[in-house]
Amino acid sequence: MTSRSPSPAPVLDDASCTSSSNTKLAYNGDGLLRARQLKATLPSNLGGGFPPKNPKRRVEDDPENQLIKTLRQTHQMEWTAIANHLNEERLKRGEPPTMTQPSVYSRFVRNAPRIAAANGEVGFDPKDYMYLRHPHHYPNTALMGGGDSVSATSGAVGGPGGLNMGASRKRGRGDMEKELVGNIRKKSVLAEECAELEKADKTELLVQAVDTIDRNFWIFVADELERTTGKLYDTKVLCARYAAI
Numbered sequence: 001m002t003s004r005s006p007s008p009a010p011v012l013d014d015a016s017c018t019s020s021s022n023t024k025l026a027y028n029g030d031g032l033l034r035a036r037q038l039k040a041t042l043p044s045n046l047g048g049g050f051p052p053k054n055p056k057r058r059v060e061d062d063p064e065n066q067l068i069k070t071l072r073q074t075h076q077m078e079w080t081a082i083a084n085h086l087n088e089e090r091l092k093r094g095e096p097p098t099m100t101q102p103s104v105y106s107r108f109v110r111n112a113p114r115i116a117a118a119n120g121e122v123g124f125d126p127k128d129y130m131y132l133r134h135p136h137h138y139p140n141t142a143l144m145g146g147g148d149s150v151s152a153t154s155g156a157v158g159g160p161g162g163l164n165m166g167a168s169r170k171r172g173r174g175d176m177e178k179e180l181v182g183n184i185r186k187k188s189v190l191a192e193e194c195a196e197l198e199k200a201d202k203t204e205l206l207v208q209a210v211d212t213i214d215r216n217f218w219i220f221v222a223d224e225l226e227r228t229t230g231k232l233y234d235t236k237v238l239c240a241r242y243a244a245i
Contacts, residue, residue, distance in 0.1 A: 032245075039245050060118040065111040072108055072129050079105050105130075 059065055064086060071077045071085065079101040086104070087097030109126050116124035196202060213220075218235035226232045 036245055039242070058114075059111045060115045062111070065107055066115055068104055068108050069112045069115050073112070 067086065067089075068082055071082045072079075077085070083099040083101050083104045086099040090097050090099070109130070112126045112129075113124060197206060218239050221238055222233055222235050225238065
């Protein structure tokens with residue numbers, strides 16, 4: 001492909017590409033409507049930096065994190081029972097039931113201290129609730145699905161229907177080790193890539209790449225429009241027309 005350099009054009013403002021009432025008659029009404037609808041879904045500052053970030057909700061304000069803490073700390077429910085309860089609530093909201101025993105455990109360990117601090121709870125230690133050492137001290141545990149036994153046939157805590165109607169068995173060291181193994185997150189490829197990008201040289205290259213794309217945004221738009229229309233438009237014209245839509 002031969003190199004091309006668009007001829008220089010005078011600086012245009014938004015009004016330069018704004019169509020008069022007579023010119024608007026030449027446009028296909030449906031096409032212009034679709035263009036405006038599509039534009040409404042795009043960031044408002046294309047080619048001029050990043051769109052504003054949405055404020056991220058704090059983990060202590062997340063309703064699921066709060067519920068996990070309450071179900072474990074107050075109701076003494078087992079991790080599996082908490083996951084089952086959260087998945088039922090997610091299904092009611094039309095969300096995928098992806099909560100698991102390890103994920104519930106992990107969210108409690110990471111987020112419960114922050115929730116406690118936000119609520120002004122003094123002396124809260126998540127280690128006190130990681131394991132139910134004496135579940136028979138909590139008479140509501142069985143009814144809440146919080147016993148230590150897990151039914152292998154029903155897949156729920158405590159046998160059929162998720163209820164533990166039998167006596168709690170003593171947790172041995174092997175049980176704790178098995179639970180810890182299940183709660184350890186495996187390092188993903190994404191984590192490895194994030195660690196690699198944290199290196200100074202890779203971080204600098206990343207910023208340079210983003211800057212290059214940002215500065216040449218309208219050049220890429222011109223290339224794509226040439227591909228679809230067969231004509232190479234000046235970038236200033238494209239920018240002004242887009243702003244006027």
